[in-house]
Amino acid sequence: MxxxxxxxxxxxxxxxxxxxxxxxxxxxxxLVDAGPYHxxxxxxxxxxxxxxxxxxxxxxxxxxxxxxxxxxxDGKAERITLAPSAKGALSGEAATPLPPRPKGxxxxxxxxxxxxxxxxx
Numbered sequence: 001m002x003x004x005x006x007x008x009x010x011x012x013x014x015x016x017x018x019x020x021x022x023x024x025x026x027x028x029x030x031l032v033d034a035g036p037y038h039x040x041x042x043x044x045x046x047x048x049x050x051x052x053x054x055x056x057x058x059x060x061x062x063x064x065x066x067x068x069x070x071x072x073x074d075g076k077a078e079r080i081t082l083a084p085s086a087k088g089a090l091s092g093e094a095a096t097p098l099p100p101r102p103k104g105x106x107x108x109x110x111x112x113x114x115x116x117x118x119x120x121x
Contacts, residue, residue: 015072034108034118036054037052037053038057041069043101046094048093048098049062051089052108063111064111065084065090067107071102071103073096073098080093090108104120105118
């Protein structure tokens, strides 16, 4: 009986990182870790927005940040340049409409030149 509870506990703990990986952000997008930040990806039509959250899940001032999103679309990699927008996101536009959950990565460059990557599987 103890081994059954132990196995169940291990299974529950093993599933925790998966649910944390698929968290939703305050803008309804997927939320993943990106270095010292949480990156929220919102893709609608051709528009790409990446919101960064810092300590205490507070929005990060994006002055001096830049980024590039690299998504696999129809078997080809598409690079989308991202720059700070008035909405408080790093924004860019794809050449073609994006699927609701694009797969790829966002490479962030911080004002001090350090980089971080957010992976969206």
